Amino acid sequence: MDQIQLRGLGLSLLVLVAVGFSISLYLHCGYLFNGPWRIAFFIYGVLTIAAFIIGIGRRLWIWTSGQTRNDIQTTxxxxxxxxxxxxxxxxxxxxxxxxxxxxxxxxxxxxxxxxxxxxxxxxxxxxxxxxxxxxxxxxxxxxxxxxxxxxxxxxxxxxxxxxxxxxxxxxxxxxxxxxxxxxxxxxxxxxxxxxxxxxxxxxxxxxxxxxxxxxxxxxxxxxxxxxxxVRPDKRFTMSLPFDLSRETEIEISNNDLPLGPRRREEFSMRALLAFDACTQCGRCEEICPAHGTGDGFSPAKIMRQLQLANAPSAPSANLVAIAESEQVDCCTTCGRCEIACPVALEPLSAIHELRRTTAFEGRFESGHESALRRISEFGSIWDKTKSPAIYLQPPVPWLMEADGPPAELVYWVGCAGRHDPAGQRIAATIAGLLNRAGIRWTTAGAEELCTGDTARRMGDEGLFQKLALRNIALLRQARCKKLLVSCAHCFNTFANEYPAFGGDFEVVHHSELLLQLLQNGRLGHLAVLPTKITFHDPCYLGRYNGKYEPVRNLLDTIEGVERLEMHESREQSRCCGAGGARLWRDGEPGARMAAKRATQVSEAGADLLVTGCPFCLTMLEDPIARMGGRVQDISEFVASAVRT
Known part of the structure; x- marks a missing residue:
């Protein structure tokens, strides 16, 4: 339905409400009061009904002033x-x-x-x-x-x-x-x-x-x-202000499409309604890991500012000023606010839109602009001059003869697996386990580019879409739909964001594949490892995609393991502090959040923390080491249990 139809429907419903309440009011007058009481009651009742209808009518006008273009969220x-x-x-x-x-x-x-x-x-x-x-x-x-x-x-x-x-x-x-x-x-x-x-x-x-x-x-x-x-059925979805798979950059520029909302009316209709649905209970603020780290960030304050800007009497709000004053770049996009909200609102959607607004204005957090430049120029967020890439040697070459059998799966190594020392160690471990299981796998090697997750979280939608289209075209060359990833952020991007551009793949996290290989006996016998272990649920693997059990089931198959749960785990897992591009900020990217998580590991009584995301490992390694503990990726722990 378009704007005119929605407004017509809404006003019709308001008229019906007014008629219904007026009838009820008249009948109440008839048997409750007499004389002056009845007259006063009826007059006051009519005034209150009028005030209600006028107020809701003005709100309805604002809600229906929003956008519906390229709304891929379904209900x-x-x-x-x-x-x-x-x-x-x-x-x-x-x-x-x-x-x-x-x-x-x-x-x-x-x-x-x-x-x-x-x-x-x-x-x-x-x-x-x-x-x-x-x-x-x-x-x-x-x-x-x-x-x-x-x-x-x-x-x-x-x-x-x-x-x-x-x-x-x-x-x-x-x-x-x-x-x-x-x-x-x-x-x-x-x-x-x-x-x-x-x-x-x-x-x-x-x-x-x-x-x-x-x-x-x-x-x-x-x-x-x-x-x-009207809320989308799927959580953590993002709108498409434009679509490079269907329109060119020139068309986007000529049509002056909003790359981020500059005025209230450039938010979606759903978003404008959501702002007024916020009850300001503060639960999102109480549970937010980025709140209280000294940045002044609060999802509740952001929703409050947008709610004030949504009022009928409010002047045209400066959304750039709201974004900068409320420090939207401090958000780790962990999603705990949306889990905590009693009415299932989506503060993250508003934060993403405001980040696009600041990106359109060229205003980035310190460190983000250089990170975007590296992604644009080199296809990786890591500085390749300081962290040279290491490429795996798969048993199946990337570009093989058209009549040859395709690989069983494509291993997407990711930026961390190519450049970060810890990520390189994880990638090499996974490659060794794949070879041990006799899997015919391949990888794109130097052709691999960043998935664009970080660019999108920084607000650069254009760069994200260019990377997405390039990677989708690249992966189609493999003639294999099964895609193995060892990064929670890559997993979410491939599984939930690339399908909007035609990238439909069977995305598998390495913990899921390793569990399957162990259950099928393809990794051989496992050694007994008497260890107290706890698992840190990566936000983009757990809350975003509901993958809570594979790693736990995997640990439970290894004899001697005593698996412990932290106070905040599964859906309530505390963020490591790296998400939402916060890892790439200059200065203190998320050390306070990582320190709090490390304290929870110690309180759980675990000797070893296992995770399933290289970003989480990078953030948690040092604070846990200072407490006398260790951190490993799940693949590394499985490899240590595999008997040679």
Missing amino acids: TVAEALSRLFMIVAAQRRVIRNSWPGLFHAAMFWSGAILFTVYLLPSVGVTLATIPYPLLSALFLGISIGSLFLAGRLVLFSWPNRKLSFAHTLGRVVAPVLIAAVGIGHFFVMRSTVLSTGVLFLQYMCAMTVFALIPYSRLLHIITVPLWTL
Whole structure:
């Protein structure tokens, strides 16, 4: 649907809502109040309905002003309805946060039922038919829940998150009014002389809450259900501002396509809706590994700034200023914020878009510009003059006769495997294991270029797409769809980002292949290795792709291994600090994050940390060594267990 159709549909729905509430309001007037009370009630009710409709109408105009071009993110009806039930109705992600989540859920469930009860007169059912114990339980639920959340906001969030007084006051008003509605019920039931006045005030508070929805934090009552319906089915996807596989650079330049959003309207419609769906709960900030490292970065603050820029009365926001002031280049793109969000928002998408904005303006973090230059000139992010490339010798040559049998798999060595000493060691180990298993494999050697993951995370979409198209064309020469990778970032790029440009491959992480080889007995007998081991889940392998079990199953097959779990593992694994191109920043790229992770390794009681990504190994090797521990890639540990 285009912009005009969406606006027409939205306005039609608002008219239906206005008619429905007006009918319900009129019927309530008929049996609740008499005389002046009835007139005042009806006038105030009409004003609140008008305020709600106008407010939502203005918001709708903003949401539908966004872009839909090249939106490759898909949403299916079945998945959308499932999310609507689990996220909104069941409050599944909300109640994960222990007591605050449970209080919010109690308030939501009670309020939703009461809202339904309020509409009953429209179908001929009066409130007198509702059992008093049920009504009392529902009003008690909204009273306790809202008072708890208001108290937590004042006593905890205000001082700990350093919120302004005005911002805190604005957020407290709504739960206090909701609590007044709930408490008013019990005064009405017990009072005889003042019952009409108390009932009138109770309804005034309820209608005020309704009118405040478009103008306050309560807006998420509308936006969160809408967001769950349009949210992409697949997490961590990225939009395509342009597509070099379908249009030329000249066409892109002539059409003045936004390489990154420069104005609010250049965000997608989904993004604009998502900004208003943010409840500013702060969970993303609490769990973010980059927050608190001294850079001033916070995903919650970024979402807040974009939310303010999304307001109907907001002037045209300077998105470059927002990106630079909120230090978007500090993000490691680990994805923990999206796991923590109670309404399944995507702060990473906003961060990626803002990085494209700064890249378009030529503003890069110190160290990033030189890294992009190396990728563009040499096809590798490493400085080849300081780290010369080493190439493997596969049993199957890359360019072989057309009538010859193709290789079983292509091993994509990656930039780290070619240039980084630790990566070279891993690549050589994997090559040895492949040869031992008798696999006919090949590699592109010097023809291999960087996958472009780092360039894309820095915001240079054009360079990423050029590399992607070049690599896809290169891999098609091999006549083999099976692609083996030993870098979590390469794995994610090939598996999730190259398909948009026609690069459909069977991507296998080396931990998966090694597990299969061990189970099939192709690596021979294994030695007993009595070792206490813990596994660090790389963000781009675990959270991004759900590959949690292969390495664990692999370790469990080796006799003598005592596998331990860190406090934060699997979906909650703490980032090493290298992702999102942070490794290539000048100065301290992510040492504080790596040190925190090393401490968790020590607390787990492990002698050896195993990982499945060369970036993670590079970041964690030194801090763990200082604590007396060791770090190995999973391939190195398997190789040490293989009997010669």
